[in-house]
Amino acid sequence: MKGGEAIIKALIEQGANTVFGYPGGQVLPLYDMIHDSDLNHILVRHEQSASHAADGFARASGKIGVCIATSGPGATNLVTGIATAYMDSSPVVAITGQVPTHLIGNDAFQEVDMFGISMPITKHAYQPKNSSDIPAIINSSFELAKNGRPGPVVIDVPKNVQEEELDEKIANLTDFSDITLKTPGYNPTIKGNIRQIKKASKIISNSSKPIILAGGGVVISGASEELKEFSKLIQAPVTTTLLGKGSFPEDEDSFLGMIGMHGRKVANLSIDESDCIIAIGCRFSDRSTGKVEDFARNAKIIHIDIDPAEIGKNIEIDVPIVGDAKNILKSLIKNINQLDVKKINEKSIEWYEDSLMFKRECIPRITYNETPLKPQQILKEISNAIDEDSIITTDVGQHQMWAAHFFNTLKPRKFITSGGLGTMGFGFPSAIGAKVAMPDNTVISITGDGGFLMVCQDLATVKDYDIPLIICLFNNRKLGMVYQWQNMFYEERLSHTDLGQTPDFLKLSESFGINAERITDLGETEKAMKAAKKDGEAILLDIVIDKDEELPIVPPGCGITDILGEYNIENDITGIKNGKNDTFDTISYKKGGD
Amino acid sequence: MISNNTNKENMKSHVISTLVENKPGVLQKVASLFTRRGFNIESITVGKSETKGMAAMVMISKGDEKVLEQITKQLNKLIEVVKVVDLDPDYSIKRELALIKVKADNEQKRSEIIQHTNIFRGKIIDIGPSTLTIEITGDPNKINALISLLQNFGIKKIVRTGPTAIARETQI
Numbered sequence: 213m214k215g216g217e218a219i220i221k222a223l224i225e226q227g228a229n230t231v232f233g234y235p236g237g238q239v240l241p242l243y244d245m246i247h248d249s250d251l252n253h254i255l256v257r258h259e260q261s262a263s264h265a266a267d268g269f270a271r272a273s274g275k276i277g278v279c280i281a282t283s284g285p286g287a288t289n290l291v292t293g294i295a296t297a298y299m300d301s302s303p304v305v306a307i308t309g310q311v312p313t314h315l316i317g318n319d320a321f322q323e324v325d326m327f328g329i330s331m332p333i334t335k336h337a338y339q340p341k342n343s344s345d346i347p348a349i350i351n352s353s354f355e356l357a358k359n360g361r362p363g364p365v366v367i368d369v370p371k372n373v374q375e376e377e378l379d380e381k382i383a384n385l386t387d388f389s390d391i392t393l394k395t396p397g398y399n400p401t402i403k404g405n406i407r408q409i410k411k412a413s414k415i416i417s418n419s420s421k422p423i424i425l426a427g428g429g430v431v432i433s434g435a436s437e438e439l440k441e442f443s444k445l446i447q448a449p450v451t452t453t454l455l456g457k458g459s460f461p462e463d464e465d466s467f468l469g470m471i472g473m474h475g476r477k478v479a480n481l482s483i484d485e486s487d488c489i490i491a492i493g494c495r496f497s498d499r500s501t502g503k504v505e506d507f508a509r510n511a512k513i514i515h516i517d518i519d520p521a522e523i524g525k526n527i528e529i530d531v532p533i534v535g536d537a538k539n540i541l542k543s544l545i546k547n548i549n550q551l552d553v554k555k556i557n558e559k560s561i562e563w564y565e566d567s568l569m570f571k572r573e574c575i576p577r578i579t580y581n582e583t584p585l586k587p588q589q590i591l592k593e594i595s596n597a598i599d600e601d602s603i604i605t606t607d608v609g610q611h612q613m614w615a616a617h618f619f620n621t622l623k624p625r626k627f628i629t630s631g632g633l634g635t636m637g638f639g640f641p642s643a644i645g646a647k648v649a650m651p652d653n654t655v656i657s658i659t660g661d662g663g664f665l666m667v668c669q670d671l672a673t674v675k676d677y678d679i680p681l682i683i684c685l686f687n688n689r690k691l692g693m694v695y696q697w698q699n700m701f702y703e704e705r706l707s708h709t710d711l712g713q714t715p716d717f718l719k720l721s722e723s724f725g726i727n728a729e730r731i732t733d734l735g736e737t738e739k740a741m742k743a744a745k746k747d748g749e750a751i752l753l754d755i756v757i758d759k760d761e762e763l764p765i766v767p768p769g770c771g772i773t774d775i776l777g778e779y780n781i782e783n784d785i786t787g788i789k790n791g792k793n794d795t796f797d798t799i800s801y802k803k804g805g806d
Numbered sequence: 807m808i809s810n811n812t813n814k815e816n817m818k819s820h821v822i823s824t825l826v827e828n829k830p831g832v833l834q835k836v837a838s839l840f841t842r843r844g845f846n847i848e849s850i851t852v853g854k855s856e857t858k859g860m861a862a863m864v865m866i867s868k869g870d871e872k873v874l875e876q877i878t879k880q881l882n883k884l885i886e887v888v889k890v891v892d893l894d895p896d897y898s899i900k901r902e903l904a905l906i907k908v909k910a911d912n913e914q915k916r917s918e919i920i921q922h923t924n925i926f927r928g929k930i931i932d933i934g935p936s937t938l939t940i941e942i943t944g945d946p947n948k949i950n951a952l953i954s955l956l957q958n959f960g961i962k963k964i965v966r967t968g969p970t971a972i973a974r975e976t977q978i
């Protein structure tokens with residue numbers, strides 16, 4: 213058995229039957245062995261797509277995504293995707309070719325120090341020097357990628373190691389599963405410290421304005437059921453971060469929405485007003501907190517996270533609890549159930565009801581009967597055409613934030629987006645990965661025209677492997693998000709954000725053999741999507757939207773209550789809109805862009 | 807609120823002692839962690855430890871308590887790092903080695919330098935036609951003191967290891 217064969221065998225044993233990759237000189241031996249193997253290799257058309265597809269695969273399925281590239285430029289093309297996965301704690305294993313060991317360090321053809329490049333953007337990196345180390349390295353990579361706080365792992369395999377015969381003892385093993393490397397320095401905490409849990413329970417029970425802030429950690433931990441039970445038990449409204457979307461059913465009454473720079477008004481203001489924040493699996497990024505000095509000044513903060521380094525990094529915490537979200541929520545529920553729940557709930561009922569009332573008052577309007585089409589209306593039509601198991605991936609920009617706002621995600625792993633790195637070009641290839649992982653779910657790639665063009669070559673992958681995605685391209689012929697910032701913060705000096713009229717997305721799709729349709733009118737999106745679902749073929753919807761629709765925004769450097777601009781309020785509840793609300797009318801916030 | 811811009815008033819020098827797996831790239835990883843996260847680093851020493859395959863890495867870093875907490879946590883996050891201890895200055899011993907080459911072109915200077923060296927419990931380890939080379943170990947302050955004395959004679963070269971440290975068993 214050769215090194216390359218050992219890679220394949222170990223991958224398959226790990227359940228990674230599908231990989232996304234792109235061949236080249238230093239992975240030729242591995243590709244030669246893939247040729248006759250049971251590995252399902254998907255040839256993408258750019259290595260960046262391989263890493264994003266592996267990431268999308270991982271986020272949609274909870275399994276590990278695998279990508280392969282050659283050395284040098286192949287490896288560096290993976291980097292954006294690896295960094296994206298790192299920032300959002302996604303378990304990806306990236307295998308790169310490397311020049312033969314005797315040439316390493318000589319600036320050989322297509323040599324790049326991938327091991328070194330990987331350091332700040334991976335959880336860990338390996339470079340096997342002997343083929344016999346490969347089984348243990350693959351097994352350990354999978355363990356590290358998935359356990360504790362997940363993250364990407366790079367395995368940089370020199371060409372000669374791919375070709376080298378394994379020691380017979382290892383080669384003759386029927387399965388590799390027992391061999392791993394020792395990692396004495398890695399031992400993630402799963403169970404929360406009981407003293408901290410008791411302390412947290414006490415603070416929660418004494419609070420009168422509790423609120424939950426759920427992050428991506430809840431999704432990763434699979435703690436959605438526990439979160440639901442917990443929020444009911446302590447009667448707390450729920451907000452999420454962008455990555456936390458889907459951790460809590462967004463059609464629940466108690467769901468207030470996403471917080472942050474583009475957060476829902478009710479979510480931002482409620483966080484500000486609360487006296488006790490239970491933050492679960494989130495990392496208080498600047499996009500979520502706004503100006504940290506002003507963040508939740510009145511609240512005691514309980515922070516549950518599996519990564520101790522996240523606690524106290526950006527925000528001062530009153531009660532840290534290190535461990536797995538699901539495990540800790542269970543303990544918290546048990547602990548609070550031993551207290552006088554009725555009394556606890558009495559204390560917070562007023563806050564709870566006020567929050568819900570305020571939420572109803574500011575439900576953003578989504579029905580628009582005008583053209584050019586409003587993104588809100590499109591998202592409404594998309595929602596009408598799909599079900600709760602459909603998976604949405606987004607790219608980065610305005611459309612991403614609209615999707616986060618106006619699309620009700622009901623289940624975890626159904627809203628996939630690049631949060632931490634904000635990587636344009638992530639959306640479409642991650643949808644490919646998601647669809648490959650979950651072939652029975654409808655997968656929709658919501659993308660901007662700018663981001664799509666960065667990765668549109670992978671329409672070829674969609675065609676060749678018959679991957680029936682629905683691509684909803686929000687076409688504003690602008691780098692919309694940047695265009696908006698220029699309009700708002702740079703005196704309308706529109707430097708390089710106009711994308712002109714090229715390309716014609718219909719012709720572009722056609723040339724790849726992908727169906728496409730231009731959408732300019734009401735109802736067409738819903739109709740086209742329903743038809744596409746029935747059809748079972750990939751389709752690109754080139755949806756022409758209003759380029760001047762702006763997102764409400766908390767300007768950088770401001771507190772999260774300083775929201776500039778406001779969504780229109782849903783028509784049919786304007787009756788409530790003028791109703792008085794005691795809790796919130798003391799809070800001042802900017803309105804309508806003044 | 808915490809930021810990487812440390813609060814100058816509370817900046818304290820800390821000795822961080824770590825046990826790491828002796829694997830390729832560990833030193834680079836630790837060093838780049840300090841740079842990337844904007845942590846200050848004054849010195850770093852590495853050597854084999856009592857356990858096979860493990861190295862002891864000792865770093866001196868300045869920062870307030872919050873920054874130190876982050877440094878410790880971020881170091882712990884590295885897979886190869888097995889143990890991190892922020893040594894208490896009152897309960898630890900800090901030592902550094904320095905080699906100092908001093909100009910000594912006449913007999914009188916030589917004997918003065920040797921006297922100084924003896925007082926500081928250093929050793930003369932090499933004699934050249936016009937130089938003496940001194941080896942000294944000790945607390946960095948002691949080394950600084952000797953260096954400032956020797957400056958009067960003219961120092962040709964100094965190499966220092968940077969301090970390493972160990973926890974004390976008996977309390978002072």
Ligand SMILES: Cc1ncc(C[n+]2csc(CCOP(=O)(O)OP(=O)(O)O)c2C)c(N)n1
Nearest residue numbers: 609610611634636660661662663691692693
């Ligand atoms: C790789 C990359 N380059 C640049 C940016 C900066 N950026 C953020 S949003 C945006 C505009 C995106 O435009 P488009 O894809 O058309 O989406 P829209 O905002 O119009 O919905 C840009 C350039 C980024 N996030 N990622």
